[in-house]
Amino acid sequence: MHIGKYEFNEFMEVVRSFHGSPAPGIIIGGIMVDMARDALPPETIFDAVVETPKCLPDAVQLLTPCTVGNGWLKIVNLGRYALTLYDKYTGEGIRVFIDPRKLANWDEIQGWILKLKPKKDQDFDRLISQIKTAGREFLTARPIQVNLEQLTRKRMSDINVCPICNEPYPSDDGAACRGCHGDSPYVVEGGDLT
Numbered sequence: 001m002h003i004g005k006y007e008f009n010e011f012m013e014v015v016r017s018f019h020g021s022p023a024p025g026i027i028i029g030g031i032m033v034d035m036a037r038d039a040l041p042p043e044t045i046f047d048a049v050v051e052t053p054k055c056l057p058d059a060v061q062l063l064t065p066c067t068v069g070n071g072w073l074k075i076v077n078l079g080r081y082a083l084t085l086y087d088k089y090t091g092e093g094i095r096v097f098i099d100p101r102k103l104a105n106w107d108e109i110q111g112w113i114l115k116l117k118p119k120k121d122q123d124f125d126r127l128i129s130q131i132k133t134a135g136r137e138f139l140t141a142r143p144i145q146v147n148l149e150q151l152t153r154k155r156m157s158d159i160n161v162c163p164i165c166n167e168p169y170p171s172d173d174g175a176a177c178r179g180c181h182g183d184s185p186y187v188v189e190g191g192d193l194t
């Protein structure tokens, strides 16, 4: 079985080096990317949406030109393990999701996605082996129309320099940047090192 241009085990290694571990979610995500891609006309120039920030973005970034950084991959956190590849000009696409109706034969995958067992009780090798055997059998693909306006809405804000931290920020955020509004995760910031 191939995932993208990789042999299954080779993709496991690619995931390990990129993600830090051969996460089952990314392996499944890779199968989902292939399934969506195969259902699109081959010449389609596509963008991607993932419905969870966990693992799935990495599968898309490893196997397609779409990244969070270039804006061709959007994370819309709906809490579902699903992704969509769609024609960036028409919004017509294919959504692939893990289908609970098809999980009966794959108890280890079912246990993983439904979190039926604590992580320490999961059998990793058995899970990977089921994913490899199942391929696309526990996934469903459907045609979908994406709301392009909602996804591509760009902020065309002016840039101000924040009067508190003196760094540039979008003026839409108000009189000071969001960091200085209390959204910052930092508790202590030292002086300039250089």
Ligand SMILES: [Zn+2]
Residues within 6 Å of the ligand: 162, 163, 164, 165, 166, 167, 176, 177, 178, 179, 180
């Ligand atoms: Zn500031």
